[in-house]
Amino acid sequence: MTVSDLTAAAPACARGPVRRARARHFAMTAPRHFAVEYAINPWMDTSVPVDVDLALRQWETLRATYIDLGHTVDLVDAVAGLPDMVYAANGGLIVDGHAVLAHFTFPQRAAEADAYAAWMTAAGWHPERTRHHNEGQGDLLVAGSTVLAGHGFRTDRRAHDEIAELTGLPVTSLELVDPRFYHLDTALTVLSDEPATIAYYPPAFTADAVAVLREMFPTAIEVGSADAFVLGLNAVSDGRHVVLPAGATGFADQLRAAGFEPIGVDLSELLKGGGSVKCCTLEVYS
Structure with a gap:
């Protein structure tokens, strides 16, 4: 069954609001040297x-x-000795030419970082480069004209101010509290740009962060x-179209009800290395 077959399978009455796809530009690194060595x-x-x-x-x-969905995928050469390089999202943030x-x-x-710098x-x-730790799109997700920025485990909160200065975009800081959700992209997905729509897992965040998300995204899943x-x-x-881990069947049902495919x-x-679809995908936001 092709992607076209999958997206055609759901009847129109079950899709909810009309959602429109936009061609995206991604970068990926093949897991040729993937291992769990630490x-x-x-x-x-x-x-x-x-x-x-x-x-x-x-x-x-x-x-x-x-x-198959019509998106562009650039390939970044895998480097021996870097078993986690397959998680390309962590390589950086590319947005509006920055x-x-x-x-x-x-x-x-x-x-x-050096390998992704060479590709960029x-x-x-x-x-x-930022002075403080940031782990790219693991913790920096673009939602419309705003960068949602995670901190608490990998990205230093002080790096958020640097990101705002380097990109010229407003940055909203969101603190993570559950180590299983050590990056923002493990606990939150940006579903659409206009209007900006997200899905997220509230227990991964502080109460203050959840309050911010509910105010910013009242229709969030x-x-x-x-x-x-x-x-x-x-x-x-x-x-x-939302490409997601196959095991997230309940989330898939929620997406269908909201008009996504x-x-x-x-x-x-x-x-096994702590990553899935988004971790393997660095988006070039333009």
């Missing part, structure tokens, strides 16, 4: 073996899904624990 988040267990061939097949399915490079918290991932430079951007615990919110939307993809092997 544990820097609660999902990682060095005693559990990794099947690199399976990881590659699952990743290729994700890439093919994007291409490229901000990641400044990783853990030394095991620090060299990824070759693509014609001029990557800039609040996702339950069963879907959050399979990293169901680590998803990518083009405004109509969910497309489940199995990235179970890459979940």
Whole structure:
């Protein structure tokens, strides 16, 4: 069954509001050197073996899904010795011609920044660095004309001010409190730009952050624990189609009810490193 078949399967009466897709520009890195050699988040267990061939097949399915939907996918060369480089979202933030490079918290991932800087430079951007730790689109998600910025585990709250200065965009800080949701993109998905619509998992955030989100996004989808615990919110939307982990079936039902078209993809092997669909996808926001 093709993506077109999947999106045509739901009857119009079940789709809710009309949602419109917009062609997107993504960058991805194949998991050629994927491994779980250290544990820097609660999902990682060095005693559990990794099947690199399976990881590659699952990743290729994700890439093919994007291409099938009409999106552009650039490939960033994988570097030996950087097993987490497949999680391309963490490489930086590219928005409105500004490229901000990641400044990783853990030394095991620090060299990824140089690899993504080389790709950005070759693509014609001029990557800039922050003094304080930021982990790219893991914690920096563009919602309309605002950057939603996570902190609490990986990105330093002080980096948010640097991001605002470098991009010229307003930044809304959101504190994370559950280590299972160590990046913003594990607990929140931007579903559409105009109007900006999101889905999120409230228990991952402080009460103050939840209050901010409810004020900013009164029609947001609040996702339950069963879907959050399979990293169901680590998803990518083009405004109509939402590519999400296959196990997040409840979230998929919520999306259909809201007029979106969910497309489940199995990235179970890459979940062993603590990432899924969005983690593998760096969006070039334009």
